[in-house]
Amino acid sequence: MAETDLTLDELQIETIPDRDTWRGPLLEVRGLSVSFPTDDGLVRAVDNLSFVLQDDEVLGIVGESGSGKTVTSLAILGLLPKTAQIGGEILFCGRNILGLTERALTPIRGDRIAMVFQDALAGLNPVMTVGWQIAEAVSVHQELEKSELADRVVELLALVGIPNPRERADQYPHEFSGGMRQRAMIAMSIANDPDVLIADEPTTALDVTIQAQVLDVLERVAEKTRSSILLITHDLGVVAGVADRVMVMYAGREAELGTVEEVFYKPSHPYTQGLLASLPRIDRRESERLHRIVGQPPSLIHVPSGCPFHPRCPEAEVPGVCVEERPPVVELSVTHVSACHFAERLHAGTAVPAADAPRDDEQAGS
Amino acid sequence: MSDAVTATNLSDIPEVDADTAPLLRVQDLVKEFPIEHGLLRRRVGTVHAVSGISFSIARRQTLGLVGESGCGKSTTGRVVLRLLEATSGSVMFDDIDVVRASARELRRLRERMQIVFQDPYASLNPRMTVEAIISEPLRIHGRYRNGGRQRVKELMELVGLKPEHVNRFPHEFSGGQRQRIGIARALALDPDLLVLDEPVSALDVSIQAGVVNLLEELQERLGLAYLFIAHDLAVVRHISDSVAVMYLGKIVELARADDLYEHPGHPYTQALLSAVPVPDPIRQRARERIILPGDLPSPVNPPPACRFHTRCWRKQQLEESGVDTQICEQQEPLLEIHGSRDAGHAVACHFAETRAVV
Numbered sequence: 001m002a003e004t005d006l007t008l009d010e011l012q013i014e015t016i017p018d019r020d021t022w023r024g025p026l027l028e029v030r031g032l033s034v035s036f037p038t039d040d041g042l043v044r045a046v047d048n049l050s051f052v053l054q055d056d057e058v059l060g061i062v063g064e065s066g067s068g069k070t071v072t073s074l075a076i077l078g079l080l081p082k083t084a085q086i087g088g089e090i091l092f093c094g095r096n097i098l099g100l101t102e103r104a105l106t107p108i109r110g111d112r113i114a115m116v117f118q119d120a121l122a123g124l125n126p127v128m129t130v131g132w133q134i135a136e137a138v139s140v141h142q143e144l145e146k147s148e149l150a151d152r153v154v155e156l157l158a159l160v161g162i163p164n165p166r167e168r169a170d171q172y173p174h175e176f177s178g179g180m181r182q183r184a185m186i187a188m189s190i191a192n193d194p195d196v197l198i199a200d201e202p203t204t205a206l207d208v209t210i211q212a213q214v215l216d217v218l219e220r221v222a223e224k225t226r227s228s229i230l231l232i233t234h235d236l237g238v239v240a241g242v243a244d245r246v247m248v249m250y251a252g253r254e255a256e257l258g259t260v261e262e263v264f265y266k267p268s269h270p271y272t273q274g275l276l277a278s279l280p281r282i283d284r285r286e287s288e289r290l291h292r293i294v295g296q297p298p299s300l301i302h303v304p305s306g307c308p309f310h311p312r313c314p315e316a317e318v319p320g321v322c323v324e325e326r327p328p329v330v331e332l333s334v335t336h337v338s339a340c341h342f343a344e345r346l347h348a349g350t351a352v353p354a355a356d357a358p359r360d361d362e363q364a365g366s
Numbered sequence: 367m368s369d370a371v372t373a374t375n376l377s378d379i380p381e382v383d384a385d386t387a388p389l390l391r392v393q394d395l396v397k398e399f400p401i402e403h404g405l406l407r408r409r410v411g412t413v414h415a416v417s418g419i420s421f422s423i424a425r426r427q428t429l430g431l432v433g434e435s436g437c438g439k440s441t442t443g444r445v446v447l448r449l450l451e452a453t454s455g456s457v458m459f460d461d462i463d464v465v466r467a468s469a470r471e472l473r474r475l476r477e478r479m480q481i482v483f484q485d486p487y488a489s490l491n492p493r494m495t496v497e498a499i500i501s502e503p504l505r506i507h508g509r510y511r512n513g514g515r516q517r518v519k520e521l522m523e524l525v526g527l528k529p530e531h532v533n534r535f536p537h538e539f540s541g542g543q544r545q546r547i548g549i550a551r552a553l554a555l556d557p558d559l560l561v562l563d564e565p566v567s568a569l570d571v572s573i574q575a576g577v578v579n580l581l582e583e584l585q586e587r588l589g590l591a592y593l594f595i596a597h598d599l600a601v602v603r604h605i606s607d608s609v610a611v612m613y614l615g616k617i618v619e620l621a622r623a624d625d626l627y628e629h630p631g632h633p634y635t636q637a638l639l640s641a642v643p644v645p646d647p648i649r650q651r652a653r654e655r656i657i658l659p660g661d662l663p664s665p666v667n668p669p670p671a672c673r674f675h676t677r678c679w680r681k682q683q684l685e686e687s688g689v690d691t692q693i694c695e696q697q698e699p700l701l702e703i704h705g706s707r708d709a710g711h712a713v714a715c716h717f718a719e720t721r722a723v724v
Binding site for chain 2: 064065163177179180207208209210211212213216234235236237238239240241260261264265274275276278279280281282283285286289290291292293296297
């Protein structure tokens with residue numbers, strides 16, 4: 001094959017339709033499985049996971065450490081280590097991008113799919129100015145005149161709410177505070193108006209007032225750039241405020257998926273119910289003990305049989321179906337699914353279980 | 367009555383009014399760190415970490431100390447235990463001034479006040495067995511010979527660990543279990559006060575509830591007082607009787623927990639509470655987030671008078687409606703009783719006004 005010829009991988013990328021002409025789901029994960037061989041055995045980080053990110057939406061992915069949420073995002077970006085054993089498909093505008101070579105991925109990574117990492121200090125190069133780094137992110141994918149590039153950098157910094165952007169562009173990361181660094185990271189990731197923005201715990205290391213600033217920026221940016229956002233977090237409060245839909249993950253699998261209203265007011269998986277009930281709340285007087293989910297998160301090497309949540313589940317039939325069979329993904333509404341053998345019963349029976357739907361007297365809010 | 371007892375063992379002294387007298391009284395506590403430079407370690411500046419704070423904790427009560435990184439809350443906890451020396455002020459534990467206690471007094475005090483750290487991975491020696499970790503305070507204070515082994519097993523049961531795991535090492539336990547080991551170690555000497563420095567921040571949500579519940583149960587069973595230092599305002603509301611909010615080394619508001627969350631009076635408390643997301647979509651979307659401009663000023667050079675004035679949204683609002691707010695930049699607001707709802711509700715703001723934000 002001549003060198004100028006495109007490889008099959010590159011061809012695959014070349015033919016990805018434009019967002020405006022593509023009518024199907026923007027990003028579709030189909031049966032994704034990711035395992036890592038270790039000395040102790042195979043770690044099943046993600047196990048047969050499927051979901052869709054629609055155009056112009058914020059999808060929250062919630063789970064605890066080891067639930068597979070970060071591995072999923074790395075798989076989408078093609079950033080998994082070489083040792084990872086990967087199965088399934090990730091369709092971006094209908095084309096599979098899973099397992100493509102670095103070279104093939106380059107045109108879309110950072111351009112049409114971009115990522116905001118958790119640790120802004122590690123994500124920025126300490127010996128380059130912030131402006132230089134943002135300019136680099138732009139010029140990888142666009143050819144601009146020097147002055148145009150400088151203007152674009154300032155425009156991006158202004159967009160994420162950094163005061164005096166022209167002066168700030170010439171400063172180094174250590175001259176930025178934590179919140180500003182995170183905003184600079186966001187500026188870098190939206191440099192090319194991506195279709196998909198993956199934000200992995202974008203506010204976790206930040207103080208709550210700074211978190212509020214960053215979430216504000218993220219929401220504003222999503223509106224401006226029309227990016228769809230995959231928001232990965234362990235904070236159910238952040239999801240409740242920002243996301244349109246939410247997927248709850250447990251042991252590398254989908255436990256429940258629905259609109260935020262469905263999942264928060266009608267949780268239909270015992271794990272979701274337990275999580276919501278175990279949260280202390282700033283908006284409630286409570287003198288009683290918190291609800292506690294018994295046991296420990298599962299080992300991903302020895303994942304419990306059947307439903308991985310069964311050893312901790314108050315609803316589990318043990319011995320019985322929960323130990324023997326992997327639960328099906330039960331459809332509860334057009335938008336709401338739960339991977340539980342008893343999903344329908346839970347859905348019907350516990351209209352206001354752990355998390356409470358708003359009561360009349362407080363619905364209006366403040 | 368206690369005068370009659372020769373104090374050979376402090377914990378043997380019968381307590382007068384045990385339930386009402388404060389166990390811990392902190393008065394005008396100041397902690398500054400010098401910034402040194404060069405070979406001669408010339409002093410070139412001062413970090414004003416804690417700048418004159420006062421509070422007290424009664425027996426069986428929990429005071430939550432909240433604020434963002436760098437506000438001085440952890441430093442406060444360490445000065446209270448004299449893990450750091452205070453620059454000035456006093457810390458009265460019962461009748462003993464911790465700040466000025468002699469080495470001998472301090473040794474006795476240490477049996478009665480203990481600390482639990484944030485990171486259960488860093489605060490347990492990986493080469494020591496659980497037995498060695500939990501028994502260490504007993505050995506140091508010469509209490510191990512008399513039934514120490516039994517005591518360790520009791521402590522493990524008390525915190526919900528299996529006594530048969532006594533010979534295991536920290537890495538064999540999960541994060542939540544490690545935090546329980548840290549709590550067992552802190553309880554070994556049967557203290558009266560625990561300083562809990564972000565004890566559940568490193569734990570996953572499903573594990574956090576178990577540790578919070580354990581702390582509440584232990585408080586009831588053992589009559590402990592807690593200084594609960596955390597940045598998670600939801601956990602603090604749940605566990606605390608009273609809450610103090612710190613900003614740049616000062617307490618800006620202090621009140622009973624429910625009162626503080628439902629009727630906050632300081633603009634900083636209001637901004638802080640408004641920024642905490644509530645896991646309830648309809649409610650959360652209806653709430654107004656008060657976004658503070660800028661970043662936390664450096665504690666090396668804190669703003670004069672009211673330390674919050676450079677970022678105060680209320681000052682800005684008042685100025686826009688023509689109110690003279692010069693006082694904020696000229697005079698330090700005192701922590702004073704505010705509002706009629708609760709006599710114990712103190713706010714340090716010249717323009718304090720209650721505003722529901724939760």
